Amino acid sequence: MSQQQNPFNVGIHAAEIYIPKKFVNQTELEQFDGASAGKYTIGLGQLNMSVCDDREDINSICLTAVNNLLDKYQIDPATIGFLEVGTETIIDKSKSVKSVLMQLFSASGNHNIEGIDCKNACYGGTNALFAAVNWLESGYVEEGKEWAIVVAADIAVYKSGGARPTGGAGAIAILLGRNAPLVFDRGLRSTFMDHAWDFYKPDLHSEYPEVDGPLSNMCYIKAIDKCYEGYLDRVNKAEGVQASMSVGDYYLFHCPYSKLVQKSFGRLAFNDYLRNTATFAVPDAIKEHPNLTRESTYVDKNVEKAFMDIVKAEQKAKVDPGLLASRNCGNMYCGSLYSGLCSLLSETSPEALVGKRVVLFSYGSGLSSSMFSLTVQTGDVAVAALNRISAALRVSERLAARTKIEPKVYDEIMALRQASHNAKEYTPVSSSKDMFPGTWYLVDVDGMFRRKYARAE
DSSP states (O other): OOGGGOSSOOEEEEEEEEOOSEEEEHHHHHHHHTOOTTTTTTSSOOOEEEEOOTTOOHHHHHHHHHHHHHHHTTOOGGGEEEEEEEOOOOSOSSSOHHHHHGGGTGGGTOOOOBOOEEOBTBTHHHHHHHHHHHHHTSSOOBTTBOEEEEEEEEEEOOOSSTTGGGOEEEEEEEEEESSOSEEEEEEEEEEEEOOOOSEEOOOTTOSOOEEOHHHHHHHHHHHHHHHHHHHHHHHHHHHOSOOOGGGOSEEEEOOSSHHHHHHHHHHHHHHHHHTTOOOSOOOHHHHTOTTOOTGGGTTOHHHHHHHHHHTHHHHHHHTGGGOHHHHHHBOOGGGHHHHHHHHHHHHSOGGGTTTOEEEEEEEETTTEEEEEEEEEOOSHHHHHHHHHHHHHHOHHHHHHTOEEEOHHHHHHHHHHHHHHTTOSSBOOOSOSSSSOTTOEEEEEEOTTOOEEEEEOO
16 A cells, blocks of 8 residues: 555654764774774764763653754644654663653643653664554544654763774654654555674663674665565555665665665665666676675675665765764664654755655664655645754754864763763763753762753753
8 A cells, every 4th residue: 555545644744853962073083092094984984973971861862852842843742642762772671761751741731642662772763653653543543632752762882992983872753643744655664573693782780782793784784685675565566666776765774874874775776686677787797796696795895885886876865865963973773764864854955855755774683674665745835844844953053063072081971971870879970061952961860760850951
């Protein structure tokens, strides 16, 4: 069933991104770490990385994103009927982040809000999104409470070493409802799940994960193959076409680092070639490859480079508009894919978006993945909504207003976060003064681990 047959036109009405004020520059971090020039900036494709000190945790950044969403779009908290959070940043094994967010709705008397937290690495935000869509298409939506909010957020930190520059932080809050300006293509969704030990967090006394980098990259590419194949099959069935990469006007990917996204877009071209739907010429070396299959090429650098080169111009037009936040904030885990959506909506004119299809790929280690899409509607109402969203997001402007810290200070903050993780009777030592107005922050943790928050003026 295509999105034209969607009886409710469920989709996105508004979005907000929280970008922490502190960041470290990746070129300076290369020098500080003694890494070769370009290892982080060219090899990973990253420019800067967001940093959260001990004043910020998963509860505070989600409070900031949701509070700012409600304020900027003048949303009545009493009209929210569903709220779900996707995160893998765990500071409590029982109490949900969603329950902390409920303090934003108490003044309106609204305690009838469905939804809870979702956890599986970087995929939780997507599962929350799917749950919100299901709720909006169900018979449980009540008159006067017809809005859903999805929050995708994380603080990504790593122990000292090669993975540390792939960290980051951020939170995205999305308002969903019926008759939306950005409508999810109903029935066009493909999911791939499997068991893998590529990235996991078994040590609850630490924020740091266990990571098998090569395996994680291979799992990601395998998931791309499986989800893309299933997605195109559904497009073929729903729309009666022989679908290929041309089905999408823009592509957004989960982005641990932007170079992986570039490789992934090239991988779509490789899949088109195997499906005999490619409209481009390939080098003789590819035609003469002795074993050109998906499974045999997960780590084949020659195949990878060939198809990246083939779609380089198309990548700049269809992929790069969604990489602004990721390149400058780093990995937001659950929020990563949706920071791409915020970048696209913030920096692309409505004229370049209306009538266009956006294809999204979500990946979470362990592993879970999905590919789905949305279509931007046409008409004056949609254009007005896009202008409003862009004005509220202002991603470039907010990135430029941040405070750069030295790599040495970043290292000290990482040591501080590790030392204070799971602490009780703790008052953060970092200042609450150097924050964007409207940012929630941790005041203290009492002797029973209860956390108190306040909002910066």
